[in-house]
Amino acid sequence: MIEIKIPATSANLGSGFDSLGLAVGMHNRVEMELWDGVWVESLDDTPIPTDEHNLVYKTAKYLFDICGRPLKGLHIRQENAIPMARGLGSSSACIVAGLTGANILMGSPLSQSDIINMAAAMEGHPDNSTPAILGGQVTAALENGKVYYCRQELRDDLKFITIIPDFELKTSQARAALPREVEHRDAVYNLSRAALMAASLASGQYENLRVACGDHLHQPYRLGLIRGGQEVLSCCLENGAYGAYISGAGSTLMAMVPAADVGFARRLRCWLDARDCAGWQVLELSGDNRGTAVAQI
Numbered sequence: 001m002i003e004i005k006i007p008a009t010s011a012n013l014g015s016g017f018d019s020l021g022l023a024v025g026m027h028n029r030v031e032m033e034l035w036d037g038v039w040v041e042s043l044d045d046t047p048i049p050t051d052e053h054n055l056v057y058k059t060a061k062y063l064f065d066i067c068g069r070p071l072k073g074l075h076i077r078q079e080n081a082i083p084m085a086r087g088l089g090s091s092s093a094c095i096v097a098g099l100t101g102a103n104i105l106m107g108s109p110l111s112q113s114d115i116i117n118m119a120a121a122m123e124g125h126p127d128n129s130t131p132a133i134l135g136g137q138v139t140a141a142l143e144n145g146k147v148y149y150c151r152q153e154l155r156d157d158l159k160f161i162t163i164i165p166d167f168e169l170k171t172s173q174a175r176a177a178l179p180r181e182v183e184h185r186d187a188v189y190n191l192s193r194a195a196l197m198a199a200s201l202a203s204g205q206y207e208n209l210r211v212a213c214g215d216h217l218h219q220p221y222r223l224g225l226i227r228g229g230q231e232v233l234s235c236c237l238e239n240g241a242y243g244a245y246i247s248g249a250g251s252t253l254m255a256m257v258p259a260a261d262v263g264f265a266r267r268l269r270c271w272l273d274a275r276d277c278a279g280w281q282v283l284e285l286s287g288d289n290r291g292t293a294v295a296q297i
Contacts, residue, residue, distance in 0.1 A: 001033040001075075002104055003297045004097045007135065007288040008082045009089035010160065010254050011127035014213030014245035015193035021089075021127035022137040022201075023288035024160050028082050028093045030056055031297065032101040035075035046080040055091065059098025059122070060105075069106055085168035087248030092128035095119050096292055100133075104294060113147075120147045128248065135291030139198045152202045154287025161241070161255040161265055163232055163272075166279030169225055174249035177221045186216035209243030209256055219246050226251050228277065239267050259286075 008026040012018070029043075038057060040050040048054060052061070056076055064071040082090045096119055103110045110118075112133070119129035126140035126147045140149035197212035199205075223229045229246065236244040236255035241264070247254040257264045265284045272280050 001031050001297050002101060003295045004030045004032065004100050005293045006030070006093040006096050006100075006132055007291065008285075009092060009128045009131045009248075010162075010252075011087075011089065011248040012215075012218065012245065013194075013197050014215045014219065014243065015190050015197055015217075016127070016139070017190065017194075017215070017217045018125040018127050019141060020137070020139055020194060020197060021131045022154060023131040023135045023291060024088075024162070024285040025288050026081050026088070026162075026283070026285055027288075028090070028097065029079040030097040030101065031075075031077040032056075032060070032097075032105065033075045034071075034105055035073045037073040039073070039075045041075075041077045043077050043079045044081075046078070046084075048078060048080065055094040056098045056101070059095050060102035063099055063102040063110075063118070064106065067106060067109055083164060083252075085170050085251075086164055087169065087246065087250045087252040088162070088164075089128040089132055089248065091171075092119065092123055092132045095122050096129060096132045100292055100294060116147050116149075117145060121145055131291070133292050135289045136287070137198070137201050150198075152198075153289050154201070155204055156286070157204070157259045158201075158206065158242075158287065159257050159259045160285045160287065161236070161257050161268065162247070162281075162283040162285050163236075163253040163255070163268070164281040164283065165226065165228075165251045165253075165277075166281075167227075167251060169222075169249060169251035171249040174218075174222050174225060177225060178218055179221065182217060189214070189216045206242040206256070206258075210237060213243035213245045215245070222246055222250055226253070228275065229253060231275075232272075235268065235271050239264060239271075 120126035
């Protein structure tokens with residue numbers, strides 16, 4: 001049996017819609033082996049499909065099929081630390097696990113680049129799947145089925161305060177809130193800030209991150225779907241965050257904070273509790289530079 005650990009990811013980073021993403025220190029763990037039939041177990045009582053509709057199994061079966069390999073079945077055991085429908089790459093983690101596991105069980109006929117391209121094609125964009133595979137912060141574009149990317153290490157002087165509301169926000173709902181067209185000036189606004197985001201994370205010029213998180217393409221339309229979202233982002237900035245944004249499609253909000261600020265999460269927790277948001281989680285995460293890791297067990 002093989003074990004696959006896949007990090008959670010935070011996509012968009014405010015301005016980099018469908019193009020910027022990074023991996024953080026929260027992981028799903030999937031164990032997989034060939035089996036006679038389909039046997040899927042949830043190791044942490046997270047409700048998941050336990051038949052052929054399970055996303056890890058469906059993805060693995062898809063790869064077996066396109067490689068022309070017969071598959072009698074799989075035994076899959078899942079630990080799902082990454083919450084579903086919260087903007088932290090839970091579906092990407094399942095897709096990456098399915099592709100990675102199936103590839104290894106077939107003797108690795110696909111390269112890592114093949115897996116990167118296939119995962120992005122299945123997701124429709126590379127901002128979650130690519131950092132889930134590679135770790136670090138990734139700037140990526142999907143062109144004719146191929147992912148073109150630059151990866152950089154996340155520094156240890158930055159941490160990510162992850163604010164997870166007590167309600168889901170489906171990606172389909174979040175995308176339905178977006179306008180079909182944007183003005184030229186809004187496109188220019190985002191291009192400049194997305195470039196600033198990638199360069200500032202690489203150089204450690206974190207004083208730029210507040211501006212780099214600025215966005216006119218998706219956040220103004222999605223914040224209305226996240227009760228109290230704008231107030232939380234403002235609170236993060238007022239309390240010393242370098243920048244704050246909607247993680248992926250939401251509902252999770254993310255603050256980029258100096259690693260030396262040991263009290264930030266506690267201050268935010270008190271602020272949320274005072275506003276009847278006791279059910280919201282506040283997690284202090286580091287960046288993940290390893291990406292997907294595989295071991296024999």
